[in-house]
Amino acid sequence: MTTRKKYTKEFKLDAVSLVTDQGYSRAEAARSLGINANMLCRWVQEEQSGDGQAFRGNGKLTPDQEENRRLKAEIKRLKMEKERRYSLQQKRNEILVYHPTQEYLSRSPDVSGAGCGPVMLLPLPAPDGHKTA
Numbered sequence: 001m002t003t004r005k006k007y008t009k010e011f012k013l014d015a016v017s018l019v020t021d022q023g024y025s026r027a028e029a030a031r032s033l034g035i036n037a038n039m040l041c042r043w044v045q046e047e048q049s050g051d052g053q054a055f056r057g058n059g060k061l062t063p064d065q066e067e068n069r070r071l072k073a074e075i076k077r078l079k080m081e082k083e084r085r086y087s088l089q090q091k092r093n094e095i096l097v098y099h100p101t102q103e104y105l106s107r108s109p110d111v112s113g114a115g116c117g118p119v120m121l122l123p124l125p126a127p128d129g130h131k132t133a
Helices: 009-020 026-033 037-048 063-092 102-106
Strands: 094-100 116-123
Touching: 009 026, 009 037, 026 037
Parallel strands: none
Antiparallel strands: 094 116
16 A cells, blocks of 8 residues: 655645746646646646635645534534533422421421421423423
8 A cells, every 4th residue: 555645835836836837738747747637737726716725734724614613612512501501400490399297287386397208309390392301
């Protein structure tokens, strides 16, 4: 398996210059440089696109790609935050209900809170537009 050749930005600009400035045909310039004519054609098209992003190097994103990546990260963060808030809201919708025992009911009202039984969670219905788990 052969490794892929990497050309510097300067080499690519010089190759494009042979075609655009010095009047060589793409095939002639490619032959004299020892590269594929299709590759030189692609380099010429990149340079002529005029967006200033020609030959930016491996792993370097265009401004549009950077913004796309940033927006996707923002969407992911907002979805996680929304899910966390919804989860907290679900926990708030549970009410603590105390069931007085028979012993408490038979006592006088002046003994407040004596004899309370176990705590039971009673979930409330979800607000309109929200799914329940």
